[in-house]
Amino acid sequence: MPENPQFLRTDKAIKQALITLLRTKPFEKITVQDILDETPVTRSTFYKHYHDKYEIVERMQEELFISQLELRIAVHKNPHLLTPALINVSKQNNEITEALLKVHTEKVDIRKALAKQSADYYRSMADGPTVDIEAEIFSQAVTAFQLSFPSSEDFSFEYMHGIYISVFLRLLGLGDDEELRKTLAKKAVGLPAPPPNNNK
Numbered sequence: 140m141p142e143n144p145q146f147l148r149t150d151k152a153i154k155q156a157l158i159t160l161l162r163t164k165p166f167e168k169i170t171v172q173d174i175l176d177e178t179p180v181t182r183s184t185f186y187k188h189y190h191d192k193y194e195i196v197e198r199m200q201e202e203l204f205i206s207q208l209e210l211r212i213a214v215h216k217n218p219h220l221l222t223p224a225l226i227n228v229s230k231q232n233n234e235i236t237e238a239l240l241k242v243h244t245e246k247v248d249i250r251k252a253l254a255k256q257s258a259d260y261y262r263s264m265a266d267g268p269t270v271d272i273e274a275e276i277f278s279q280a281v282t283a284f285q286l287s288f289p290s291s292e293d294f295s296f297e298y299m300h301g302i303y304i305s306v307f308l309r310l311l312g313l314g315d316d317e318e319l320r321k322t323l324a325k326k327a328v329g330l331p332a333p334p335p336n337n338n339k
Contacts, residue, residue, distance in 0.1 A: 300327040
């Protein structure tokens with residue numbers, strides 16, 4: 140794929156046109172002509188970039204996962220990067236994630252793809268007779284957090300741990316146990332970042 144600035148600008152414009160259209164129109168009803176009407180790109184130029192609208196969302200999903208993997212690797216090398224890096228990646232990807240949540244094709248379903256990625260990651264670091272159900276619960280929790288991720292600058296390890304601890308305690312029927320909540324929060328402070336997951 141050409142990497143010259145003009146090609147990249149056009150590629151970005153095509154993706155942005157589809158993102159804009161998805162705010163008001165179902166993916167199934169969006170046509171290539173709709174995308175062309177939204178951006179000053181000719182049909183011949185469009186087809187130099189993509190075969191159809193499905194390839195656009197497939198590439199958007201792939202790029203989203205690549206950015207998450209790069210973040211996980213960077214944070215593993217330097218856990219102190221977690222908070223600012225997560226905020227930055229979240230802001231960059233928020234618009235793409237919102238658009239992809241409206242797309243459900245054979246190859247693109249961001250919720251299912253994120254859940255599978257998280258479940259595979261859990262299985263890579265855990266074992267035992269109940270690992271599959273553990274992985275399912277873990278993946279649903281992580282996916283829900285990712286898809287409702289706050290863009291606030293106030294995000295921190297404590298914020299993330301607080302949410303997980305609250306859910307954990309309520310699942311066990313211990314939601315009002317403030318002493319246990321504080322103990323778990325204290326244990327969670329300074330936990331090392333998980334290793335990168337190279338499984339796809």
